[in-house]
Amino acid sequence: MEKQKNAHNKKKKSPVNREFTVVAYVFFILFLAMMAYLVYFQVVKSERFINSPYNSRQNLFSEHVIRGEIRTADGHVIAKTTVAEDKTETREYPYGRLFAHVAGYAVNGKSGLENQYNFSLLRSHAFFLEQFANDLSDEKNIGDNLVTTLDYELQSAAYEALGGYDGAVVVMEPETGKILAMVSKPDYDPNTVSQNWEEINQEGSTVLFNRATQGQYAPGSVFKIFTTLEYYREHKGTQDDYSFTCSGEYEYEGQTIHCAGNEIHGTEDLRASFANSCNSSYANLSLSLDQEQFRSLCDSLLFRRELPIALESGVSSISISSGNSNSMIMETGIGQGKTLVSPLHMLLVTSAIANDGVLMTPYLADHVENYKGVLVESNQPKEYGALLSKDEAALLQDYMRAAVEEGTAGKLNGQSYTAYGKTGSAQVSDSTDETNAWFVGYAQKEGKNDIAIAVIVEDSGYGSTYAVPIAKKVFDVYYR
Amino acid sequence: MVHLIVEASKYLMIFLFLLYTYQCFSVFRYKEQSAKQIRIYRTQRILLYAIHLDAYLVLYLTTQNVQMIGFYLMQVVLISAIFLLYHFLYRNASQLLLNNMCMLLCIGFIVLTRLSFARSLRQFFYLTAGTAAALIIPVFLQNKGNFRRLTWFYALAGIAALAIVALVGKTSRGAKLSISIGGISIQMSEFVKILFVFFIASMLYQKHNLRQVVLTSVIAAVFVLLLVASRDLGGALLYFVAYLVMIYAATKKPAYFIGGLGGMIAASAVGYRLFSHVKERVAAWKNPLSVYENAGFQVSQSLFAIGTGGWFGLGMNQGMPNKIPVVEKDFIFSAIAEELGIVFALCLIMVCLSCFLMFINIAMRMSDPFYKLVALGLGTIYAMQVFLTIGGAIKFIPSTGVTLPLVSYGGSSLLSTMILFGIIQGLYQMPAALPKQSYENAQYKDGKEIKKNGKTKKRAQ
Numbered sequence: 001m002e003k004q005k006n007a008h009n010k011k012k013k014s015p016v017n018r019e020f021t022v023v024a025y026v027f028f029i030l031f032l033a034m035m036a037y038l039v040y041f042q043v044v045k046s047e048r049f050i051n052s053p054y055n056s057r058q059n060l061f062s063e064h065v066i067r068g069e070i071r072t073a074d075g076h077v078i079a080k081t082t083v084a085e086d087k088t089e090t091r092e093y094p095y096g097r098l099f100a101h102v103a104g105y106a107v108n109g110k111s112g113l114e115n116q117y118n119f120s121l122l123r124s125h126a127f128f129l130e131q132f133a134n135d136l137s138d139e140k141n142i143g144d145n146l147v148t149t150l151d152y153e154l155q156s157a158a159y160e161a162l163g164g165y166d167g168a169v170v171v172m173e174p175e176t177g178k179i180l181a182m183v184s185k186p187d188y189d190p191n192t193v194s195q196n197w198e199e200i201n202q203e204g205s206t207v208l209f210n211r212a213t214q215g216q217y218a219p220g221s222v223f224k225i226f227t228t229l230e231y232y233r234e235h236k237g238t239q240d241d242y243s244f245t246c247s248g249e250y251e252y253e254g255q256t257i258h259c260a261g262n263e264i265h266g267t268e269d270l271r272a273s274f275a276n277s278c279n280s281s282y283a284n285l286s287l288s289l290d291q292e293q294f295r296s297l298c299d300s301l302l303f304r305r306e307l308p309i310a311l312e313s314g315v316s317s318i319s320i321s322s323g324n325s326n327s328m329i330m331e332t333g334i335g336q337g338k339t340l341v342s343p344l345h346m347l348l349v350t351s352a353i354a355n356d357g358v359l360m361t362p363y364l365a366d367h368v369e370n371y372k373g374v375l376v377e378s379n380q381p382k383e384y385g386a387l388l389s390k391d392e393a394a395l396l397q398d399y400m401r402a403a404v405e406e407g408t409a410g411k412l413n414g415q416s417y418t419a420y421g422k423t424g425s426a427q428v429s430d431s432t433d434e435t436n437a438w439f440v441g442y443a444q445k446e447g448k449n450d451i452a453i454a455v456i457v458e459d460s461g462y463g464s465t466y467a468v469p470i471a472k473k474v475f476d477v478y479y480r
Numbered sequence: 481m482v483h484l485i486v487e488a489s490k491y492l493m494i495f496l497f498l499l500y501t502y503q504c505f506s507v508f509r510y511k512e513q514s515a516k517q518i519r520i521y522r523t524q525r526i527l528l529y530a531i532h533l534d535a536y537l538v539l540y541l542t543t544q545n546v547q548m549i550g551f552y553l554m555q556v557v558l559i560s561a562i563f564l565l566y567h568f569l570y571r572n573a574s575q576l577l578l579n580n581m582c583m584l585l586c587i588g589f590i591v592l593t594r595l596s597f598a599r600s601l602r603q604f605f606y607l608t609a610g611t612a613a614a615l616i617i618p619v620f621l622q623n624k625g626n627f628r629r630l631t632w633f634y635a636l637a638g639i640a641a642l643a644i645v646a647l648v649g650k651t652s653r654g655a656k657l658s659i660s661i662g663g664i665s666i667q668m669s670e671f672v673k674i675l676f677v678f679f680i681a682s683m684l685y686q687k688h689n690l691r692q693v694v695l696t697s698v699i700a701a702v703f704v705l706l707l708v709a710s711r712d713l714g715g716a717l718l719y720f721v722a723y724l725v726m727i728y729a730a731t732k733k734p735a736y737f738i739g740g741l742g743g744m745i746a747a748s749a750v751g752y753r754l755f756s757h758v759k760e761r762v763a764a765w766k767n768p769l770s771v772y773e774n775a776g777f778q779v780s781q782s783l784f785a786i787g788t789g790g791w792f793g794l795g796m797n798q799g800m801p802n803k804i805p806v807v808e809k810d811f812i813f814s815a816i817a818e819e820l821g822i823v824f825a826l827c828l829i830m831v832c833l834s835c836f837l838m839f840i841n842i843a844m845r846m847s848d849p850f851y852k853l854v855a856l857g858l859g860t861i862y863a864m865q866v867f868l869t870i871g872g873a874i875k876f877i878p879s880t881g882v883t884l885p886l887v888s889y890g891g892s893s894l895l896s897t898m899i900l901f902g903i904i905q906g907l908y909q910m911p912a913a914l915p916k917q918s919y920e921n922a923q924y925k926d927g928k929e930i931k932k933n934g935k936t937k938k939r940a941q
Contacts, residue, residue, distance in 0.1 A: 025677065028833065035830075041786070042790070043785075046783075047789040049783040057784055058788070135481075
């Protein structure tokens with residue numbers, strides 16, 4: 001533009017035209033900003049729109065590309081497209097139900113990785129001369145493969161450990177954010193989704209629902225991690241002075257909170273209260289907490305917000321306010337009340353504790369490669385942010401270790417690995433005795449990466465009885 | 481095989497258009513009217529015909545519709561006729577502006593034909609009418625040079641036309657935009673914007689004391705408020721910005737411009753509270769996917785189209801541009817980006833920018849303050865319209881429902897833009913518009929002498 005103007009102004013450069021120049025510059029800058037935004041949109045923001053399930057344009061690519069494969073990190077093919085002689089394509093899932101929710105399906109709409117990475121699977125980065133030849137002969141190109149972070153052995157272990165129960169198991173590496181296993185039950189066979197569509201979608205059926213990320217459960221005693229953290233923040237340095245004598249139940253203004261099985265824990269400090277998962281002690285200390293501050297703590301620990309994962313996920317809810325009744329405050333403090341969380345949410349908080357307070361963004365897609373194995377794009381571990389300070393993480397690490405060594409997660413004690421954790425047994429509602437068993441924790445072993453796990457077993461019983469053994473089976477397989 | 485040709489053409493068209501765009505700016509390295517410049521303009525025309533041919537080849541191959549060939553030939557004839565017409569009637573016409581105008585028209589035809597053959601055919605007849613109008617303009621401008629004295633005619637005619645629309649206009653998509661005369665739907669504000677610019681120019685080219693500015697502002701406010709009453713907020717914005725720029729250029733007081741911008745922001749805030757459809761559009765701008773089912777649908781579809789198309793596009797007839805509501809008007813840019821690619825779309829913005837800069841360039845080269853203001857006002861309208869429609873389509877700003885001049889479908893829009901280009905090219909032919917010594921002196925004298933100077937001018941004509 002400089003030139004454009006100069007060229008013509010040589011003859012007549014007078015102050016008469018100053019305003020014209022200003023106007024020209026203003027619009028010139030506006031146009032440049034608009035062009036810059038378009039480039040920015042394409043580079044940064046377009047992925048979100050391209051990959052949106054609403055974007056029906058993705059399917060245009062299937063006319064020229066054979067959908068790529070989805071694989072586990074250790075090379076097992078969990079979804080592939082086979083082409084028959086008459087060129088009809090079938091999407092096959094060799095491991096059937098094992099990867100049902102996480103891999104998802106690609107007929108009658110899409111879900112799971114099939115949905116989130118639809119666009120990657122429908123693009124081909126085959127060698128360009130080969131694509132050229134295919135175009136000439138009207139053959140389809142072969143789509144790129146998605147290599148996930150999933151570990152076949154761990155996925156199988158988690159799947160078998162959960163057995164016939166409904167519920168979910170999620171495993172991740174706290175130091176990287178890699179999701180290693182994700183199981184949800186009841187499940188379905190992705191090979192027959194289309195044929196059985198009516199059945200799996202009938203009223204009341206939740207088989208398509210990924211409980212690991214979308215499930216909404218009362219956290220029960222697992223929530224004591226949050227309550228403990230709030231107490232620590234308000235009594236930093238003097239937290240060890242806390243003392244409470246448990247008589248199996250705690251009564252305040254006519255409201256009674258019972259310990260699990262009415263067990264009498266006797267005199268305990270905060271660490272022992274945590275390890276024993278003592279409801280009475282936590283009801284007691286909840287009443288002393290600054291509710292407003294507690295709420296902002298929960299919000300900073302991923303309550304009431306989208307979880308940072310590229311998969312359908314639920315938003316955890318909680319109701320804390322200084323206006324709450326005392327019984328509500330006590331209920332909330334022990335993980336009942338109106339609180340609902342997803343297993344993935346609890347896993348992320350546990351991972352942050354294991355990783356000295358820093359949460360790594362969880363991810364399932366390790367990299368995309370063309371069908372010959374040439375890398376197209378890869379994901380690197382990314383820090384989401386520090387959820388807790390280092391000393392807070394250290395305190396909770398110590399307490400979670402205590403739960404294993406001398407508390408409710410004792411089944412994990414004395415293994416070749418060092419386990420940490422917190423159990424929970426959450427009442428589903430006031431009207432039934434049905435309880436969901438919870439366990440969240442992590443384990444370490446020299447020479448191996450740490451792994452964190454969240455387990456929920458619906459309608460079973462105590463976390464220590466039903467959820468801990470499942471975690472143990474997964475740890476055993478991983479550290480053997 | 482067809483797929484391969486589609487793919488190859490995609491890249492070829494991008495390459496040709498990049499070359500064309502580069503020349504829009506590189507041409508200024510050479511002296512005016514030099515042999516080199518003339519050669520570049522000729523190259524541009526060859527590129528234009530090549531892109532046009534390539535696009536229609538693909539359109540024919542992908543649709544196997546023989547009518548495409550006939551329609552293509554009709555367009556070649558019409559575009560060539562426009563070149564010839566300008567060559568004879570607008571002797572001094574800016575070759576660059578002429579090339580750009582025809583380039584934009586060709587791109588418009590290509591995309592419209594892809595979207596709807598029937599619409600494109602209708603557009604062809606509008607363009608024929610527009611060409612006829614362009615034929616008359618220089619004759620008008622040269623023989624009836626007293627355009628500057630029709631101030632109140634512009635105001636009354638403009639206000640009357642907008643008032644009729646506000647009263648009996650047809651409502652579409654929440655705004656009253658057009659009236660129907662004998663079965664033809666006319667979007668008045670497209671034509672009135674030219675009257676509006678002439679009105680302000682004739683008010684301010686001589687006097688710009690406070691009284692005159694206030695009077696101009698009051699009348700301009702009537703125009704803008706009538707558009708607001710019709711809920712044509714994009715149009716209102718367009719008029720208002722043209723008014724601001726012209727006041728600023730005439731008075732040379734940046735304070736007016738900045739004050740006006742402040743007023744605009746305040747007015748936008750009021751509009752946001754007052755109009756539910758403004759609220760919806762802002763919500764759709766902030767996060768279109770969150771309101772996908774309602775207000776966000778259009779913008780989401782537009783962004784799906786642009787994003788999925790990517791840098792190089794999906795290829796002609798390979799995308800789904802018709803999924804975007806009103807794609808042929810407000811969102812034509814998204815259809816272009818989807819199938820021809822973002823690189824092509826960026827070039828398109830550059831070509832529009834080149835047009836605007838030529839408008840300003842022409843405005844600066846003229847000496848007559850009235851014509852200078854007219855050229856500036858029309859240039860501003862053009863640039864603002866491009867900015868609003870493309871900015872809205874790519875979610876840079878909330879969408880306002882304005883068309884992309886020369887490219888979008890619509891007779892009123894096309895015709896008024898052809899007139900707009902014709903006026904600016906035509907003004908440049910005017911003897912009165914050419915540099916004159918008296919003008920330079922007049923600028924720095926006060927009221928009386930300017931008036932005297934005005935008389936001198938009149939005699940000169």
